[in-house]
Amino acid sequence: MTRWEPGAAERLQEAALDLFATRGFEQTTATEIAQAVGLTERTFFRHFSDKREVLFHGQHLFTQAFLDGVQAAPPDASPMEIVASALRSATSSFPDERRPHSRSRQAVIDQNPALQERERHKLASLAAAIADALRARGVDDLAATLAAESGVTVFKVAFIRWLREDERRSLTDLAEDVLRELLALARDPS
Amino acid sequence: MTRWEPGAAERLQEAALDLFATRGFEQTTATEIAQAVGLTERTFFRHFSDKREVLFHGQHLFTQAFLDGVQAAPPDASPMEIVASALRSATSSFPDERRPHSRSRQAVIDQNPALQERERHKLASLAAAIADALRARGVDDLAATLAAESGVTVFKVAFIRWLREDERRSLTDLAEDVLRELLALARDPS
Numbered sequence: 001m002t003r004w005e006p007g008a009a010e011r012l013q014e015a016a017l018d019l020f021a022t023r024g025f026e027q028t029t030a031t032e033i034a035q036a037v038g039l040t041e042r043t044f045f046r047h048f049s050d051k052r053e054v055l056f057h058g059q060h061l062f063t064q065a066f067l068d069g070v071q072a073a074p075p076d077a078s079p080m081e082i083v084a085s086a087l088r089s090a091t092s093s094f095p096d097e098r099r100p101h102s103r104s105r106q107a108v109i110d111q112n113p114a115l116q117e118r119e120r121h122k123l124a125s126l127a128a129a130i131a132d133a134l135r136a137r138g139v140d141d142l143a144a145t146l147a148a149e150s151g152v153t154v155f156k157v158a159f160i161r162w163l164r165e166d167e168r169r170s171l172t173d174l175a176e177d178v179l180r181e182l183l184a185l186a187r188d189p190s
Numbered sequence: 191m192t193r194w195e196p197g198a199a200e201r202l203q204e205a206a207l208d209l210f211a212t213r214g215f216e217q218t219t220a221t222e223i224a225q226a227v228g229l230t231e232r233t234f235f236r237h238f239s240d241k242r243e244v245l246f247h248g249q250h251l252f253t254q255a256f257l258d259g260v261q262a263a264p265p266d267a268s269p270m271e272i273v274a275s276a277l278r279s280a281t282s283s284f285p286d287e288r289r290p291h292s293r294s295r296q297a298v299i300d301q302n303p304a305l306q307e308r309e310r311h312k313l314a315s316l317a318a319a320i321a322d323a324l325r326a327r328g329v330d331d332l333a334a335t336l337a338a339e340s341g342v343t344v345f346k347v348a349f350i351r352w353l354r355e356d357e358r359r360s361l362t363d364l365a366e367d368v369l370r371e372l373l374a375l376a377r378d379p380s
Contacts, residue, residue: 078378120310145347146372153339157332182336186376188268 009047009057011037016054017101020108025051025115052118055105059122063129065090066151070133079139079147084179086130086151091158091172103163127152154178199237199247201227206244207291210298215241215305242308245295249312253319255280256341260323269329269337274369276320276341281348281362293353317342344369 015036019028030051034044048054069089073082094102109115131148135141158175161167167174205226209218220241224234238244259279263272284292299305321338325331348365351357357364 079375080378117307117311120314121307124310142347142368142371143375146343146368147375149343149347150340150372150375153336153343157335157339178332178336181332182340183376185269185333185337185340186373188270 008037008039008043012039012044012047013054013057014101016051017104017108020055021104025108025112052115055109055115056118056122059125061093062090062122063126065093066126066130067133070130070137079134079143080150080179080183082134082137082139083130083147083151083154084176087154087158087175087179088172090155091170091175094159094162094171096170099162102159106163123152123156150182154182198227198229198233202229202234202237203244203247204291206241207294207298210245211294215298215302242305245298245305246308246312249315251283252280252312253316255283256316256320257323260320260327269324269333270340270369270373272324272327272329273320273337273341273344274366277344277348277365277369278362280345281360281365284349284352284361286360289352292349296353313342313346340372344372 069086134144259276
């Protein structure tokens, strides 16, 4: 019989981040993560397929937040306006309280090439999903690809800024600024 | 005494592509690649650190072609004009004769997640190198990052189009079209 562990995934994630940060990602095992919060290795693997997965849990919700924003844009919105709507939707799921958690997570990723690879893969899949959603709205193939890639670039750049120690603006405001800068660059003939 | 093998790297690359395409990347060994062109495994490893490297040989020249284009832009060029110059420089090193080779190479990469990862890593490093070159020209930090990322997106998208079976335009023309579309998207308010 499987015992229900309330909040087990979240507790495992927090414990994993602590251990990865203090001991290193490579040096930490799934068993140790589970034991740190009084759970078993079996419980760990009920929630995550591997140790790496702990850091990328919720990818589906992350992508969905962008797609919800694509849906929410008015019918006559331009591709870049749809992308702006997707960014507002996705960034609103990163409230400022989450900043310390996101910082710890990013510090672990920045120290491990395999995790960076996973991060790049995640962002590539996200761009493909947004492009599909734009095409489904009738945006032409090339415009959909370029708008989606630009949206992911904006998210990526805004996210790095949001994690800076001295940064106080919200991720939503930062993404808006970065998108505005991208549009200004494209509009500047010289 | 090391015997000089004229064109050994190129012969090994061609043989590797053939074997990867017919037999599969995983199923092909460095020794088999070397034997296919009458060379030894030792010669193979004098040219390439591993089997994967055969497909990514010349990355340094590829990046350098972009950086040469950054240098070649006039002093008063805008960030996106500098990126356009980088794209012209880089794409001119892919003449149409190279299209069949690039197609075979891409087909191998598309079938292997580890190679796709390497490709993504290559493009991420390229974007970082272009951004650094823009900063060295005095472009501000954020604009440099965004212009460089946009340039790599344009290259990536144009390259996929260039490889299509029915595509006849040059990579330079395609990149110019894709960049124009990206700028148009950013300029279109609705």
